Each structure stands twice: as structure tokens, then as C-alpha cells.
Amino acid sequence: MDQRLDQRPTLHVHLAASPSAQESGAACAAIVAALAGAARSLAGVISAGPLGPVMEDAGSINSDGDVQKELDLVADQMMRRALHKVPVAGLLSEEGKSPEVVDAGAPFCVAIDPLDGSANLQNNISVGTIFSIRPRGRDVLSSFFEPGTAQCAAGFFIYGPQTCLVLALDRRVDLFVLHPATAEFVLARRGLRIPQDTAEFAINASNRRHWNGAVRNYMDECLMGAPGPRGADFNMRWIASLVAEAYRILMRGGLFLYPADARPGYREGRLRLVYEAHPMALIMEWAGGAASNGRTRILELSARSPHQRAPLIMGDARAVRDFDMLSEGIEPLFESGDAPLFARRGLFR
Known part of the structure; x- marks a missing residue:
């Protein structure tokens, strides 16, 4: 294993050192860490591919009219369990009909697509988890109807040749990769910038x-x-x-x-x-x-x-x-x- 990879800060270390000035910054960090834990487990399930038990259609339709795979439901359950353990006021998932009130007094609400692109699993194409973190508004439900500028953090996990986390936090976008030996997300690139003028x-x-x-x-x-x-x-x-x-x-x-x-x-x-x-x-x-x-x-x-x-x-x-x-x-x-x-x-x- 490359020693340089072992010397990079982990996601937990990175979050602990976050310069966020919010008093509730620790709660936001806890949400990201919880999602990372669930994503690590989900990556293991996905990597089994057709050898695993959850790649078939679930025989159901989600609230938005899409055919659900069993893995969609498994991913939703994994993310929900993780988010119920951290300071989340409300949770909106693609697989749920309406927002769920978790802890009305918590500072943040989370909107999530637990398994984006699940239809591509049979083709062995990268899929992911997308999430949005926003402060709780005057009430939990209305928080999800604020403009996107209300978000304080967002990101996605991508399950592909590497399992990665792209995290937008503190007005910067950083890339983390799941270390194959330690099973920790480690910082791979800081301050991503989109290359310009690509044809x-x-x-x-x-x-x-x-x-x-x-x-x-x-x-x-x-x-x-x-x-x-x-x-x-x-x-x-x-x-x-x-x-x-x-x-x-x-x-x-x-x-x-x-x-x-x-x-x-x-x-x-x-x-x-x-x-x-x-x-x-x-x-x-x-x-x-x-x-x-x-x-x-x-x-x-x-x-x-x-x-x-x-x-x-x-x-x-x-x-x-x-x-x-x-x-x-x-x-x-x-x-x-x-x-x-x-x-x-x-x-x-």
C-alpha cells in the first residue's frame, strides 16, 4: 500500500478541523460522517453484484413513479438508520412519499437519493448516493421548500472502480477515496476546480x-x-x-x-x-x-x-x-x- 495514501487525513480528521463558523457545525459533520459509514456498508453490498441477494426488481413503484429494485430499498433503509442516529430534524428520500420528521429540534434537514442510477447496476456502471444538507427552517417540512441557496453542504458518493465521496462543505469541494485497507475515507484532492473550456x-x-x-x-x-x-x-x-x-x-x-x-x-x-x-x-x-x-x-x-x-x-x-x-x-x-x-x-x- 502506498504510504502517501496512509499519511493523508481521514474524513473524520478533516471534519474535525472544518473551519465552519456555525455553532451547529459539529452536527453537520456528524451527518456527513454517518452518511459515510452507511455508504461504506452499501459499497460492500453493491460490490457483490449478481452474487448478492438484492439486485432484482422489488416489484414496487416509488412515490415518483420509478420501478424500485430491492437494492433501492436496502440503500434507503441503510441511509435512514444512519441518519436517525445523528442530529437530523427532517429527512426527505427519493424512496419515501413525503418528508419524515426525525427530531424536530435538531438543526439540520437532509434530502437524499439513496441509490442514484440503480437501473445501471446490471451493466456494472457506477451508481451513487446524493445528499443535500440544509438548516431547519421555521418548521421541518418547509425547510425542503427553500431555494437551493439555503444548503450548507452537499455531496455524493460514487460506487465505481473506487468508492469516492465528493463533498461540498465550507464553500470548497473536496474528494475522498475509500481506503481499501483501512476502510476509511481519506482526502485525495482538496479544492476541486472544474477544468475550463473542455470541448x-x-x-x-x-x-x-x-x-x-x-x-x-x-x-x-x-x-x-x-x-x-x-x-x-x-x-x-x-x-x-x-x-x-x-x-x-x-x-x-x-x-x-x-x-x-x-x-x-x-x-x-x-x-x-x-x-x-x-x-x-x-x-x-x-x-x-x-x-x-x-x-x-x-x-x-x-x-x-x-x-x-x-x-x-x-x-x-x-x-x-x-x-x-x-x-x-x-x-x-x-x-x-x-x-x-x-x-x-x-x-x-
Whole structure:
């Protein structure tokens, strides 16, 4: 084992030294530590793959209409047990219909997607756990309907070739890796910054016929390559795992797009605002990037319902800004990007 890895601070040491000025900073650290413990256990279950007992469909649908795998329910139970042991006022999980009041007097509320991307497990693609930590408001339930700017911390665990934690805390984004020998999360990189001007985008191009004009125009300009208005030959990446897409952006740069489109069920976007888009937006901004719904900064949005969906455009700050500029003046849905009004429109012409 590399001795340099053994000399790096553990997550517990890092949290103990957090410069957070909040009086309740210790409670926030306890929540992160509890989630890390549950993630460590969950990583072991996931690593068994088809040898394990929990990879099949559970035969149920969650409150948001998605088919649940048994492992979705196991992950939810593991995260809930961990969070019930620390100062959490309220808990909102993708697998629950409504927020749960845990300890109404505790200082923080947690919104969580216990197992993001579980449909990818059969393909051995990275999956993850996404979480958002925010102060308790005037009451527990209303805390989840505050804008994303209310978050004091956020992060995600990614279960892949390495089990990692990307943590946004104290206005900085740090990377921790689960040490294979000690089973501790250790600090691998401090102060992540998104690489700028990477000619790379991620989108499900099979949905092009459903996109609005702004999305089509942006993609068309990218696909024109170096001779086109963007002056670069772009690569496309699409993993269909939000945590894996976010991790790649933090390491390589580029842009991720999951826009609203004209399909039933996608007209307000597909990702959940409170426990997917909000925490990802905080991570992106604190790493020097940006996140929007195509028009508005994600962190300025407030949910109207616990599982509200939203479009998400995130990554390189300049690329997000360029996309938002293309969206100005175009109706969100149903206009044709091939119609004369929009066919010639672009950021540079």
C-alpha cells in the first residue's frame, strides 16, 4: 500500500478541523460522517453484484413513479438508520412519499437519493448516493421548500472502480477515496476546480426530436466542430448515471445536459430538484462551475412539492452561460428548432 495514501487525513480528521463558523457545525459533520459509514456498508453490498441477494426488481413503484429494485430499498433503509442516529430534524428520500420528521429540534434537514442510477447496476456502471444538507427552517417540512441557496453542504458518493465521496462543505469541494485497507475515507484532492473550456458534452442524443429549439441549436453548433461557430471538435459522453456524469465534469470539465422535452413526464425535466439538482448545483458552483435549468440558476429555484422535477444543465460556467443565452426568448417546449424562426439562430449569429 502506498504510504502517501496512509499519511493523508481521514474524513473524520478533516471534519474535525472544518473551519465552519456555525455553532451547529459539529452536527453537520456528524451527518456527513454517518452518511459515510452507511455508504461504506452499501459499497460492500453493491460490490457483490449478481452474487448478492438484492439486485432484482422489488416489484414496487416509488412515490415518483420509478420501478424500485430491492437494492433501492436496502440503500434507503441503510441511509435512514444512519441518519436517525445523528442530529437530523427532517429527512426527505427519493424512496419515501413525503418528508419524515426525525427530531424536530435538531438543526439540520437532509434530502437524499439513496441509490442514484440503480437501473445501471446490471451493466456494472457506477451508481451513487446524493445528499443535500440544509438548516431547519421555521418548521421541518418547509425547510425542503427553500431555494437551493439555503444548503450548507452537499455531496455524493460514487460506487465505481473506487468508492469516492465528493463533498461540498465550507464553500470548497473536496474528494475522498475509500481506503481499501483501512476502510476509511481519506482526502485525495482538496479544492476541486472544474477544468475550463473542455470541448465535451453529455446528453441523450436519441431524444433530439423531443428537444426545444435552444437545445437543438446548441447541439448543432457543437456538432459543427472546428469549422463551426464554437471553433472546436467536441466529444460526446453519455453514461446515464448522474453521479458518474458529475464526477467526470469535476475531473475533465465539459457540460452535462438533461433538459426538459416534449415527452409526457419530461415537460418539467426529469431530475428531482431537492435531492439531485440542488446538491449537484452547489457542488458545481463551489468548484467554479455553474448549473441552471436553461434559464435560471438552479440554486435560486424552490420546490413546490417534495419530488418536484427540474431540467439540469451543469458544468463549465462559460458553457452553461452560453446555453442559457441561447434559451433566451425561446419558449421552453413545443417550438421546432427546425422552423425558420429558430433554424438560423445561434449564440454567434
